[in-house]
Amino acid sequence: MTYRAPLKDLLFDIKELAGIDALTALPGLEDAGYDTAVAVLEECAKLNEQVIAPLNRAGDIAPSWFKDGVVTTTAGFKEAFRAFAEGGWQGLHHPDEFGGQGLPKLIHAACIEMINSANLSFALCPLLTDGAIEALLTAGSDAQRTTYLPRMIDGSWTGTMNLTEPQAGSDLAAVRTRAEPQPDGTYKIFGTKIFITYGEHDMAENIVHLVLARVVGAPEGVKGISLFVVPKFMVNADGSLGERNDVHCVSIEHKLGIKASPTAVLQFGDHGGAVGQLIGQENRGLEYMFIMMNAARFAVGVQGIAVAEMAYQKAVAYARDRVQSRPVDGSVAGSAAIIHHPDVRRMLSTMRAYAEGCRALALVSAAAYDASHSHPDPEARQQNQAFYEFMVPLIKGFSTEMSLEVTSLGVQVHGGMGFIEETGAAQFYRDAKILTIYEGTTAIQANDLVGRKTARDGGRTARAIAAQIELTEIALASHDSAAAQAFAKRLSAARLAFLDVVTFVVAGTKSDPNAVFAGSVPYLMLAGNLMAGWQMGRALLAAEDSLNEGEDTAFMQAKIATARFYADHILTRVPGLRDSIVEGGESACALALEAF
Amino acid sequence: MTYRAPLKDLLFDIKELAGIDALTALPGLEDAGYDTAVAVLEECAKLNEQVIAPLNRAGDIAPSWFKDGVVTTTAGFKEAFRAFAEGGWQGLHHPDEFGGQGLPKLIHAACIEMINSANLSFALCPLLTDGAIEALLTAGSDAQRTTYLPRMIDGSWTGTMNLTEPQAGSDLAAVRTRAEPQPDGTYKIFGTKIFITYGEHDMAENIVHLVLARVVGAPEGVKGISLFVVPKFMVNADGSLGERNDVHCVSIEHKLGIKASPTAVLQFGDHGGAVGQLIGQENRGLEYMFIMMNAARFAVGVQGIAVAEMAYQKAVAYARDRVQSRPVDGSVAGSAAIIHHPDVRRMLSTMRAYAEGCRALALVSAAAYDASHSHPDPEARQQNQAFYEFMVPLIKGFSTEMSLEVTSLGVQVHGGMGFIEETGAAQFYRDAKILTIYEGTTAIQANDLVGRKTARDGGRTARAIAAQIELTEIALASHDSAAAQAFAKRLSAARLAFLDVVTFVVAGTKSDPNAVFAGSVPYLMLAGNLMAGWQMGRALLAAEDSLNEGEDTAFMQAKIATARFYADHILTRVPGLRDSIVEGGESACALALEAF
Incomplete structure (x- = not known):
């Protein structure tokens, strides 16, 4: 099977959740409306589906090769990178004055998901180049910018x-x-x-x-x-x-x-x-490096989403194809494709719900980044900035941690065939493992979440976001559907758990740092789960509205079903995490160091 | 680093939890007391630490090789298998009349943990041979038994x-x-x-x-x-x-x-x-095959424990060695070994608690197997049989699923070095992934748990086990320690969640099979978590008693701390699983098949 870009999902999120129509009203973003997004994403999909994705297995089988100081990349990579560069993709999000296209991060984020789904190894080259460009833009001298940026943006360097x-x-x-x-x-x-x-x-x-x-x-x-x-x-x-x-x-x-x-x-x-x-x-190097690190952390989070999406697509294709055993509900008389089996559906739905939730969170956060740069109102800029910065460690940490679970499920759906390298599912499982490590491990993200993003402002940003979530709960509760009602209940429980943890973190970061930092990764997992879930709740609302207007029924019903799945099967993990963090701080560090 | 067999933990479980003293009072098991266990385990540890473990990396780097119908195993495997065979290890658990040593499954289980920690690939050969021996013992003719068993038991074939x-x-x-x-x-x-x-x-x-x-x-x-x-x-x-x-x-x-x-x-x-x-x-082939499958499923569960133990040991060694960053509590002035960092301790404690809990469950179940064969009282035999059979899918399913999480954490503790193959942590991550697949995937184990082990007797066995767990809660509540009190609370919540799910499963397996089977793997994860946790609660009680008698203070304190960690950080996942299963049956299968 080959990669198929999830254009409908990306565009739904861009329009309904990230609010591109509001974004395009901001100064400097007038040309970056929904129609532009559609056009750019469709072109991007073509390149990635047709040129870059087909090189993914080849890169695993015949990796980059080192000899005498020279690295030779996988056959085809060089030509694919030329096609990428000539299409202007490296400059998508970078300023016009250096040859870029100056498109918002929102559209860029959707595009980097695609390239990373197509080929995680290949995509790393532009990803790191983006980071270097950001650092030079921010801190480079005029001469440095003139020397380097045009050549980096046009993909020559x-x-x-x-x-x-x-x-x-x-x-x-x-x-x-x-x-x-x-x-x-x-x-x-x-x-x-x-x-x-x-x-x-x-x-x-x-x-x-x-x-x-x-x-x-x-x-x-x-x-x-x-x-x-x-x-x-x-x-x-x-x-x-x-x-x-x-x-x-x-x-x-x-x-x-x-x-x-x-x-x-x-x-x-x-x-x-x-x-x-x-x-x-x-x-001041560290300060500049953090600029590129923050861009790269967001992008690595998107890599998690991308590999999850790819693993999902591959698992679905196999589950439709592989015939094995009768369905437990007797709906098929003989053996059926395994997608009929409830546990396979549970696995696929888990993979899908994670990818959708994390994608929505990344795109909504990308839009906040854009607003934080382009909004005319300083207060709005500041609020969007705080929102974005709060989300970066969650996007990086949670989307990559979930990608480990998703790629493992991807192998599992394939059964014994999944363990055979030729099948290709195992590659995603191996590839994904770096994502929780590079550009700052999950623990480093969690330190950032605890220290700079939660404790430093006394929990103000965290609580402001919780207040926004509560508004979504109210909107859900006002929708007269079982899915919305059920979602509101789960979201509310998760939000209250989050608030408990925020209080715990703010109170204890200085006075009981071991207990708080032992809970830092669980806090990241809780908060990431909640934030992605919140976006799924918003997606459910938008989908129900669209459904009422008769738009794209099957797509909207799938969106609602996936959101409901997220609520019942992923958001349900949140209260247990709260208990571990808030009540388990002491036991987390109770074992004597010499006893390990 | 090399493997160090966890003899103290194994022997603590054998004595305090699996009750070898009671077992040795049964007819036929008189010679298999605690002293025998100590002697056998010590010998077994030597072979595995010195001969078999050193071949583990070699087997990954230079795997078995196929050419013209011939398979050549990794250099050293042949000689190591000779040493294994000559030590009589293949016949440990098999009858004297065919050259075996007739030792109980309890001691055998401890030994197979060691060989699998040492070298999962190597250990598979004796593991499969054990299964074939079991099938021939059960269903083979006298001639077949005489022809094959002595040569299989002495390791020639x-x-x-x-x-x-x-x-x-x-x-x-x-x-x-x-x-x-x-x-x-x-x-x-x-x-x-x-x-x-x-x-x-x-x-x-x-x-x-x-x-x-x-x-x-x-x-x-x-x-x-x-x-x-x-x-x-x-x-x-x-x-x-x-x-x-x-x-x-x-x-x-x-x-x-x-x-x-x-x-x-x-x-x-x-x-x-x-x-x-x-x-x-x-x-009647399937019936006989299930005999060897059940032995093999138990053994694969032990493989999960074994690889988790090995990944834990390697991660601890690295965490003691790698110096990076200052501790958040200021306990060390400069950079410290990363084992000082709370999140590293959390990861290591998670790995350790999982391995200890699952090991205890496997050994307690092995003792039940032995009693089901050797107890003079038919009712006791039957009860032990029911207990063992209930536990087999949990040991297979839960111990292997947890090994995925543990080996992933093992890589994570190593940071970037973990992703480099030479480090060796990645091998465990790759090796472990087969464990949730072969000898019946986790879903197959979960089907067994739902159908044959829970619904078929209307939940009787499940509820009888829950009643035993409640007795442990009462004992914990009577212990005047914070750890025991906290444990009792978590165990009680987990047991009540389990009972809810049992009721749901029994009521719905026929009437609403999709909802029940969509929750089957979550049920397995819930039940496995609870059963392993229950054994940790029993371990806590035994350790507190031993501590009061002044025995091996550091070991007992570590056992208590690990149990408490399990309660606060692993058992806490149970109630959320209950919600997903009992309230999420409908949403689990809500997405239309064509919408995936």
Whole structure:
């Protein structure tokens, strides 16, 4: 089977939940209305269905290959990346002035879901390039922006993020890569970076490495980290490529999944020093890096949704095809396709409901990001910003954690065939596992949720969102349908559980940090579940309204059924999480360290 | 790191929870007391730690290899299997009269946990051989038993189970392999069997295939299936090996995990017919096969526990070693080993609590199996039998499902390193995924739980077990400790949820099968969670008593802390499952089939 972009679902969310009609009324977004979204998404679907998805298995079987410092990507990747670049897809969300199309994040988010469904390994290259572009836009000098952005946006050059070192994974305070100032204003960079996605490859003419390093004499810890741009090939004044810089790939990793995506160990400065330019000011590197990290975290959340969608589509295709055993309700006389069996339907519905809920949350949050940049009212900008920032760790953490469950169910639907690599379901299971780890593990997201997003403002943003959820409950309760009534009840229970946890977190982050942080991932799972569920509740309302107007009956009924499933089978996990967090803080850290 | 057998935990469970002292008072089990258990387990630990565990990574890197009909196993496997056989481990649980040691299942279960922790792929060969031995013991003729059992029990020959065909996975009614009666009383077998674990290999002189096939003219469906013994090499009257039989391996699978274990496609009868002997009576094959399936299902459940234990040990070792970031409670001034971080402790505690709970359940159930065979009182035999049979789908289903979560957490604890294959954590994640599939998927276990184990006796066994759980709650409530009090509360909530579901299942299995079977896997997860949790409650009681007597303080405190963790962080999932099952039956199957 091949990938089919879920255009109807994406466009329903964009219109009914993310409110593109309101967004397009904002200054600067006038051209980015629903019709534009339809046109862009349809083109995007074609490229991904026809060109990029067919390379997914090939990339798993014949991954990127390292020899003598050179990385050769899977056959076909180079040409596909050309098609991607020439279609203007790298610049979709970036400013017109550097050759981009300046479309809102809302439309971009839908497009990156598609490319990641089509091919997670392939999609990582543009994903990281997007992050590098964001950082240069924010903190780069005019000269740097002019030098790099047009070539990155047109897909001639790609970008990387160089954070991790062997001793510095989640803890960037431990970064040791060294930057020595030179008389000409440049720096010489020395050090080793690991886990650099697309740190070396053959798909572009140049690679623009953004590198965290410590200027000689800088303070210890995170306050002494600066950000540098270190191109693989130096760029001459006229924009042409110059000498090879002293940054070299010394190996790539042998990984569980996303095998086509080369994960490089990069050595800086083994031959005299890699030439780097400071981005922005010294010692503010972490701040700039967080800009690209936040973009990348959102995108990794979308990767979770994307791989879940793909695993779902594959499992549905198999379940329709595979004939085995009689249905328990006697609805078919002999053996039937396994999609008739209730447990298979439960598994498929779980996969579908997760993907739909998380997709809706990501798109709604993307629209908030757009409003936070384009709204004329400062207060509206600030509220949208707070909303978006609250959601980022949930989108990253919850959508990726759910993708582990979904891809595991995808294998399970296939039974024994799922365990055979040729079937292809196992690849999603392997690929997905990185998503809860890179760009900040789930625990790092949960720390962010607890610290910066909940405790810092005393729970104000969290409670404001809960108040919005309550409005959805009221709207649901006013709908005269069993589904809406049932949904309102579950949503209310989940919201109250959330509020309990917010109170617990706000009260205890300083006074009882072990108890609060032991509950941080469960809190993330609770909040992510609730927020995605809330969007499913909103989807249910919109679908019931559309149904009453006679629109696309089958689609709307499916939306309602999936929402109801989410309420009864996924939202129901929330109250138990509340109990574990609020009542289990002590027991979570009770086992003596030496007893493990 | 290498495997360290959890001897203390195993022996605590054997003594305090499974009650080996009472078991050894039963006729025939007089020699199988606690001291015997200690001696056997210690020997078993040595073999597995020193000989079998060191081959685990090698088997993943250099799996079994197929060429021209021959399967070559990983270097070292053959010698290790010799050591296993010569130590008498294959015959541990089998009757003395055929060369076995006649030890109870209780001790055997502890031993198979160890070998599976050491090397899941390797352990599958003896696991399948055990099943074949059981089937021959139950249904084989005297001649068959004399011919095969001594050589299988001494490890000269191994056994296989041949059920699956391309069109017949879970649905054995669809088996097409054909058996043609011959004038000499044998049968000629023709057909293709797939997914045959150790269906071909080089570790033993002969392979004894037990094969489901349909005698020409037999009824359709499961009532026309017979069981045959089809040796790879014919066996002469004097017991020596004769001609090569017409069963040939045509390929082995390329799998997600357990790569060292060859999964064969076997072709029967391409050169005139494979010679088979009927086992027992014609058309009763499924019944006999269920004997070996039930033994194998229990063993696969133990595989889940085993891989969880191994993943836990590896994660703990890494968490003690890896230094990263400051603890949130300020207990260490600088960076600390990540085991200091609350979320890492939560992950490790989750892994540990699952493994301990499921281990205790498996061992307690093994003791019930032993009592069901050896108790002089028929009523006690019957009660123990009912208890054991109720637990088998839970041990298989829940212990393997939890192993997916545990091995995923194991990767997560390792962060980015976990995704790198050389680290070894990813192997457990890949290996474990087969456990929820083979020997009956989780859904098949759940069907068994709903149909044969719950609905058939109108919930009597389920309610009798709930009454026993209530006694544990009363005992916990009488213990004057916060842990016992908290545990009693959680256990009570979980038991009441279980009873609600039992009532729902009993009432609806016939009248509303879709709703009940859509909840069957959630019911299995609920019941497995409760039963394992119940054993943790019993462990807590025993540990508090031992603590009061001053025994092994650190061990008992750890047992109590782990039990408390289970209650607050795992048992808390039960009430939500109840809601999904009892209130979500309708929504589980609401999405129209064509809408997926």
